Amino acid sequence: MVRADLQLGSSARITTLSDGYLSLPPDMVFGLMPQQELDQLLNRNQVDMTKYEPECNVALYRDDENTVLFDVGAGPDFMPTSGKLLETLETIDLSPEDVTHVVFTHAHPDHIWGVLDDFDDLLFPNATHHIGRKEWDYWWNPSTVETIGEDRAAFAVGAKRRMEAIEDQVTFFDDGQEVLPGIAARASFGHTPGHMAFEIRNGSDSVMIVGDAIGNPHVAFERPDWYSGTDQDPQAAATVRSSLLDQTSQDQMKIIGFHLPNGGIGRVEKAGSAYRFIGET
Template identity: 30%
Template sequence: MELTRRHALAGAAAIVAAPLLPSIGARAAAPMADKQAPSFYRYKVGDVQVTVVSDGVNTFPLGDSFVLNAKKDDVAAALEKAYMPKDKVSIQFGPLVINTGGKLVVLDTGNGPGAFASSKGNVGQFATNMVAAGFDPKAIDMVVISHFHGDHVNGLLTADGTPAFPNAEVLVPSVEWKFWMDDGEMSKASGDRMKGLFVNNRKIFEVALKKKVTPYEWGKEVAPGLLAAETAGHTPGHTSYVLSSGSGKVFIQSDLTNVPYLFAANPGWHAFFDQDADMAEKARRKTLDMVVADKLQLQGFHFPFPGLGNVEKDGNGYRVIPAPWNPVI
């Protein structure tokens, strides 16, 4: 179409007049939110339903001793490679509620109400998120503990020091129980961290729970479809699990690795919280090789939420590929 002089003059007049028109500002439909929705995610393993319930995220500066046998610069480079801040570490926590159809089973309990208060809600979210997911703590039949670190056992108690799951049987690894309840081992503990763990575990299991626990053995089913697997090293009785139902199967690795972009990618790295670092490394390599060979899905307590993925060999280490979010249970 030919542009006439009249058209051009009309267009120029419109441009000049445009600033005189009233401006219409964008208006937000609602106030900005100040928190996330309650964090839980469900999936099925055969006929069993698993609900991953977030306990929150702990972020802290990367120190020189977070990885004992690696340079801080190498750890920072691994963080940066994973698109994380190179000067900070963020550790997530993901306890489980397993509905077998006949039993409601909690697997590890998170950092607890004390940590919720001291962290201003960053961690210790398991209790509130579990209720938001539709679970009544009084309806829990069994609580299975993988090992006796605070981020796994502190949620056994409420803020007033009473049992958080009053009607549940509490099951603990027999090797773990024997170690932490041994007065001789407690007398040999060195360093504030180990001494503090003994004090905390005695407060929970001896004082609050009055030793009303059921020790279990490796290689045996501790709940319907939940087989206990020995993965010692992180602690003397550290336990992982194979959850099976029908043709479905998932390996629940507990703390076999911490964040995967550090300790699965670099299985030879020794975290400062591994009690026997050499044994923990051997367990990590052996177990991840098995998971790769058997093509098992993996559920990681410290993996990015919701912590479910697949594992493949990647050079000298392993790569965890997160399972895609599924809107259908």
């Protein structure tokens, strides 16, 4: 399912594509937060805390030359509610062979496991795969699986296996580098050690792809300083979250969030000491 659509300048367009959704225990995300204040915030936002099911939005960028996916979803091996990207591509008559570039925000399962299909073959055989050097080095390091914690050891094993599959088609980039014309990497370390956001500019239009640096439309905006249980370095992630919200609200720059609702495209509005997510209508 196509989630949302955004024109950039006269020659580029971004469409968010559904990879399904995740089904997570709420405590996994919100367990580190002050519970009394959290309950008030979530009640105010009419959030059902008996379940937590954030949608997964893969951003598709197309201009006159390139067809670019930002992340590739979870593939067939992570969670039955996710891994729907291939079906979504079929609804817009886009073949995996048409994709020229894949750009990763980070290497968690719902973002990178989709590089392999049901037969463990590369799903995007003609694409150059781009990933931040710091993120690659972290997941490639054999000690990561031993230090990441038992609950995330499978993440490390799965990331390494998929990195081995794309090793001959991968290009690395660093903070501030232009990954492709008009697409610049912005360090947003914390959710993972090498997580990247991407600032896309075309003419006078701009958008920030934030990946999982801003992970939900309520707590992350109203209390960006609170620690999330899904962040590998909660303190660093909170600092990044506040910085991104400040920048995008001041610059009136649209954002695309992998787990934000209704396709994930919207803008950030300052609201006193907090922020609000205003989704595209």
